[in-house]
Amino acid sequence: MQQPAPSTSLPERARRVIPGGVNSGQRNVPGLTDLVISRAQGASFWDSDGRQYTDYHAAFGPPLLGHNDPDVAGAVAEAGRKLDLCGVGVTEGEIELAETLVELIPSMERVLLTSTGSEATFHALRVARAVTGRRLVVKFQGCYHGWHDSVSLNVISAPERVGGKDPISTGILPEVLDATLVLRFNDPDGVRAAFAEHGADIAAVIVEPVPHNVGCLLPEQEFLQTLRDECTAHGSVLVFDEVITGIRHGLAGWQGVSGIVPDLTTMGKAIANGYPVGALGGRADLMDQFSSRPGAPVFFAGTYNGHPAVVAAALATLRKLRAEPVHEHVFRLGERVRAELPGVLAPLGVPAVVTGYGSVFVTYFMDELPRTYDDLLANDTGMFVGYRRRMVDQGIFELPLNLKRSHLSYAHTDADVDRLLEATERAVREQLAAGDADADLSGASTMGGAR
Helix, strand or coil: CCCCCCCCCHHHHHHHHCHHHCCCHHHCCCCCCCCCEEEEEECEEEECCCCEEEECCHHHCCCCCCECCHHHHHHHHHHHHHCCCCCCCCCHHHHHHHHHHHHHCCCCCEEEEECCHHHHHHHHHHHHHHHHCCCEEEEECCCCCCCCHHHCECCCCCHHHCCCCCECCCCCCHHHHHCEEEECCCCHHHHHHHHHHHHHHEEEEEECCCCHHHCCCCCCHHHHHHHHHHHHHHCCEEEEECCCCCECCECCHHHHHHCCCCCEEEECHHHHCCCCCEEEEECHHHHCCECCCCCCCECCCCCCCCCHHHHHHHHHHHHHHHHCCHHHHHHHHHHHHHHHHHHHHHHHCCCCEEEEECCEEEEECCCCCCCCHHHHCCCCHHHHHHHHHHHHHCCEECCCCCCCCEECCCCCCHHHHHHHHHHHHHHHHHHHHHHHHHCCCCCCCCCCCCC
């Protein structure tokens, strides 16, 4: 193999052998295409030039404890000293993790582990179609449930594509897209109308109980209760995609917050503090349809499911979350950010609202708090992306892509919040001064518009 020339930079080497130079489309961020991460610890990461960034992106949310938590890392190292992947039977750790999730999550009577949240949502919809014998799936504009075809549409859509089919990728069969109904979030009347027309053919409703892939749309209780009522009345399967909300917003997930119990729940992200694990759990009669139980008809497999390293990470994460005041800490810091940022922004004369829940926060540049994705179309994308690009220059990292949320971890401190507030004021002021002179937004909105 030909070795790269000594003068070739790491980003150039990456782009030669990795399409686009990154291993996920969500990592190719305008203005950061030469970013190479060399180290992460606590509330920070460092690039290959040695620059430190206080991290509020947090890999879209997994490291609730902070990067490279020593207790989690220690548990993974210990597991590796005595066990690796054997691909047969079950380990004691898998049993303990499943028992823990059944204890914590109200909807879970049985649990299967996956490697990603996308796999978990894929299997949830497959089993729903299998047990109901129905064709249609309902999802909501602004919600993201992974890369698979049934749900790869209508996430961050341009205004002209809201209300129609807006796939995030080419290569999806039209008949697959046609089998997905897209409704408005927080619109109980729309849900009732869809069930009145299509209820006999709706296999499942899948929803992020808080649509965090567009920042934070807080759900109205009537909306979630309507989902539960309509699915129950029509024999459809209600799936809560708690890949983001689960664990981060509380050990019982959003179903613990809302009291609305779905039939199936998908999880990932914060379960293992950044190690690649997902989970699907729910009613025993549904879960028992998977072929992990001999003779059951719904195929389920995955060589890396229940890998000892990620199981050890998950167990260590959940133990720490139960033993230490993690949620109290991150919720307090989150409340500080949401309470104090408006006072920082108000004197600047820029329309802005700050929302979120627990450890999640997001500033939208608009006049009123949004209820639905339609409301988010009023967000000033130039300001949203522009001020975040300027924050990066100050060593504060909030992902500079449109509508993306930010996260606090157990490793963040009040001093970090102080610096965040100061940097936000400075970055917004600079962006206001620059105006349209710094308005290149190509690539700043992702997850929509494929034709």
